Amino acid sequence: MSQFAINLLFVGASFALYIGIAIWARAGSTKDFYVAGGGVHPITNGMATAADWMSAASFISMAGLLASGGYANSTFLMGWTGGYVILAMLLAPYLRKFGKFTVPDFIGDRFYSNTARLVAVICLIVASITYVIGQMTGAGVAFSRFLEVSNTWGIWIAAFIVFLYAVFGGMKGITYTQVAQYIVLIIAYTIPAVFISLELTGNPIPGLGLFSTHTESGVPLLAKLDDVINALGFRDYTADVDNKLNMVLFTMSLMVGTAGLPHVIIRFFTVPKVADARWSAGWALVFIALLYLTAPAVGSMARLNLMTTVYPDMAGQVENYDEAATSPILYEDRPEWVRTWEETGLITYTDKNNDGRIQVYNDSNEAFADTAEQRGWEGSELDVNNDILVLANPEIANLPSWVIGLIAAGGIAAALSTAAGLLLAISSAVSHDLIKTMINPRITEKGEMLAARISMAGAILLATYLGLNPPGFAAQTVALAFGIAGASLFPVLMMGIFSKRMNNVGAVAGMLSGLVATLLYIFTYLGWFFIPGTNTLANTPDNWILGISPLSFGAVGAMINFAVAFSVSSVTKAPPQEIQDLVESVRYPKGAGMAVDH
Amino acid sequence: MADDKSNAAAYWSANVRLITGCLIVWALVSYGCAILLRPLLAGIPVGGTDLGFWFAQQGSILTFIGIIFFYAWKMNRLDKKFDLGE
Numbered sequence: 001m002s003q004f005a006i007n008l009l010f011v012g013a014s015f016a017l018y019i020g021i022a023i024w025a026r027a028g029s030t031k032d033f034y035v036a037g038g039g040v041h042p043i044t045n046g047m048a049t050a051a052d053w054m055s056a057a058s059f060i061s062m063a064g065l066l067a068s069g070g071y072a073n074s075t076f077l078m079g080w081t082g083g084y085v086i087l088a089m090l091l092a093p094y095l096r097k098f099g100k101f102t103v104p105d106f107i108g109d110r111f112y113s114n115t116a117r118l119v120a121v122i123c124l125i126v127a128s129i130t131y132v133i134g135q136m137t138g139a140g141v142a143f144s145r146f147l148e149v150s151n152t153w154g155i156w157i158a159a160f161i162v163f164l165y166a167v168f169g170g171m172k173g174i175t176y177t178q179v180a181q182y183i184v185l186i187i188a189y190t191i192p193a194v195f196i197s198l199e200l201t202g203n204p205i206p207g208l209g210l211f212s213t214h215t216e217s218g219v220p221l222l223a224k225l226d227d228v229i230n231a232l233g234f235r236d237y238t239a240d241v242d243n244k245l246n247m248v249l250f251t252m253s254l255m256v257g258t259a260g261l262p263h264v265i266i267r268f269f270t271v272p273k274v275a276d277a278r279w280s281a282g283w284a285l286v287f288i289a290l291l292y293l294t295a296p297a298v299g300s301m302a303r304l305n306l307m308t309t310v311y312p313d314m315a316g317q318v319e320n321y322d323e324a325a326t327s328p329i330l331y332e333d334r335p336e337w338v339r340t341w342e343e344t345g346l347i348t349y350t351d352k353n354n355d356g357r358i359q360v361y362n363d364s365n366e367a368f369a370d371t372a373e374q375r376g377w378e379g380s381e382l383d384v385n386n387d388i389l390v391l392a393n394p395e396i397a398n399l400p401s402w403v404i405g406l407i408a409a410g411g412i413a414a415a416l417s418t419a420a421g422l423l424l425a426i427s428s429a430v431s432h433d434l435i436k437t438m439i440n441p442r443i444t445e446k447g448e449m450l451a452a453r454i455s456m457a458g459a460i461l462l463a464t465y466l467g468l469n470p471p472g473f474a475a476q477t478v479a480l481a482f483g484i485a486g487a488s489l490f491p492v493l494m495m496g497i498f499s500k501r502m503n504n505v506g507a508v509a510g511m512l513s514g515l516v517a518t519l520l521y522i523f524t525y526l527g528w529f530f531i532p533g534t535n536t537l538a539n540t541p542d543n544w545i546l547g548i549s550p551l552s553f554g555a556v557g558a559m560i561n562f563a564v565a566f567s568v569s570s571v572t573k574a575p576p577q578e579i580q581d582l583v584e585s586v587r588y589p590k591g592a593g594m595a596v597d598h
Numbered sequence: 599m600a601d602d603k604s605n606a607a608a609y610w611s612a613n614v615r616l617i618t619g620c621l622i623v624w625a626l627v628s629y630g631c632a633i634l635l636r637p638l639l640a641g642i643p644v645g646g647t648d649l650g651f652w653f654a655q656q657g658s659i660l661t662f663i664g665i666i667f668f669y670a671w672k673m674n675r676l677d678k679k680f681d682l683g684e
Binding site: 071074077078081082084085086088089090093207210211212219220221222223224226238240244247248251252273274275278279281282285286289292293296498584587588589590591 | 606609610613614617620621624628629632633634636637644645646647648650651652654655656658659660662663665666667669670673674677681682683684
């Protein structure tokens with residue numbers, strides 16, 4: 001059977017499973033649609049949350065980011081997991097007790113203001129749509145690589161599949177589909193990692209292999225990796241960073257962004273009890289950690305594998321790295337997987353010094369330029385796209401072709417599950433918060449569900465359109481989604497629970513100032529409304545205020561939000577007694593029913 | 599009613615104390631050991647690198663899981679103790 005047929009079989013079988021589940025768990029009521037009937041077991045919910053959370057970015061990109069950035073990119077690992085600690089202690093149990101369907105519901109009711117509700121809806125929609133675009137693009141790339149269709153077709157196929165199960169299934173369908181998707185994606189991620197870890201360190205658990213001895217050379221794996229890339233002019237993989245302020249703020253932005261992203265928060269409305277919301281956050285993190293503890297191993301081992309493939313003399317015990325670096329492989333002798341990926345254009349080779357060999361090194365390192373010249377190198381010749389690491393892993397490790405099919409299914413599952421969760425958050429904000437609560441309170445349950453489905457279809461079309469014509473800012477959009485959610489929604493949700501004194505004016509002022517400050521900072525460096533070339537200042541560390549990158553600004557935006565909200569609230573009228581009673585009641589689990597409609 | 603109120607207030611302040619403690623540990627492992635205090639931990643070797651690196655890539659995640667389960671377990675006991683559970 002050809003690789004294409006195997007990919008088709010795996011992707012097709014996993015789709016049949018998801019669609020089957022979506023039909024089996026079809027939503028019959030608005031409650032089924034929004035919160036899965038409110039009867040989801042905490043472990044099941046944890047697994048679904050994990051699939052919801054781990055997108056194409058986690059599955060496909062993160063290992064590549066770790067491989068290229070080493071220690072400095074640990075921020076992604078800590079930021080995307082540490083947010084669950086805040087979620088479990090500061091938001092999830094109380095929002096579950098509050099017992100409504102959506103995030104704007106809480107903000108609108110708690111701050112007794114439809115303005116606050118509207119601002120929350122806007123923040124939610126902007127954050128979610130920007131995030132969906134990335135997922136559509138990711139799914140499109142995965143489809144086009146494995147199904148051998150054009151990127152455009154890949155995105156349309158992804159849109160169609162998401163439409164089918166998200167629109168017909170609602171939350172109930174999504175919950176059980178996401179459980180299936182989690183299982184597919186974790187198996188797909190782990191199997192190649194286990195084999196690679198065994199091959200390099202003899203340890204079957206990749207997370208432990210990372211800190212074990214590299215079998216071939218007899219030195220610790222990470223020390224070996226440092227030696228190898230050091231001889232090629234790269235920074236040590238484990239090297240410390242100088243700009244610690246930026247590292248702290250970036251980690252914090254990812255954490256508050258995680259806690260403020262509405263599609264993750266609404267998952268906690270689906271469990272039966274307040275106590276379950278707490279357990280559920282823990283289980284979600286356990287399931288996420290299974291991938292996140294493997295990712296750094298995948299990244300570092302893939303980097304080592306790539307380097308020792310190019311420089312075979314560096315693989316074993318090396319006396320003199322300078323000497324080992326002088327004999328990279330001949331281009332003709334490159335392994336099969338390099339050839340297949342060259343066809344996709346994601347690996348490119350240019351023989352700059354015409355010696356027929358492949359030289360890979362850090363040609364932007366000025367201190368290394370002399371060494372490179374002595375070796376007769378005229379620039380790094382192999383350009384490898386970071387994003388292919390996970391997808392190419394089975395090929396690098398010479399694993400059987402069914403593992404490649406499995407990886408294809410896993411990558412697509414990761415992108416689709418997140419897209420579906422985000423679309424649900426968008427549709428409930430439109431149909432429930434905008435139409436039912438603010439425009440037409442007398443709408444029937446059937447009418448509301450129809451509006452939800454129409455808005456979901458509209459959001460899919462918009463995201464597909466933007467995915468087809470990407471404005472060229474995939475990484476920035478994801479950061480923007482985190483920045484917006486972290487700087488606007490997270491602080492007001494937290495103050496709504498922990499401060500009885502916080503009033504409507506304070507909350508609206510806080511949300512708007514956090515949002516605007518974050519957007520201004522991002523636009524200044526990345527272009528106004530992301531139009532390339534319109535940025536006021538070049539996006540370089542020298543221009544950043546206090547060395548804070550635009551990606552890290554979400555944390556500062558959140559602090560501005562808190563500060564403005566508290567100052568404005570302290571000089572305006574305290575909230576009415578019934579609101580203070582409401583805050584009181586969300587703090588205690590007693591008397592929590594199922595999540596209810598108005 | 600007055601008893602209910604002071605009972606509820608005691609429950610809430612116990613919860614806030616617990617959260618504060620958990621957040622201190624949370625910040626200590628991530629912002630502390632993994633980032634700011636890494637130079638101080640550089641002398642402690644872990645599999646080819648140092649303890650700070652381990653915290654950044656694995657230790658903090660494992661601690662996060664521990665914190666959430668500890669909090670959930672402790673809160674369940676508080677719910678019962680103050681009779682405010684479901």
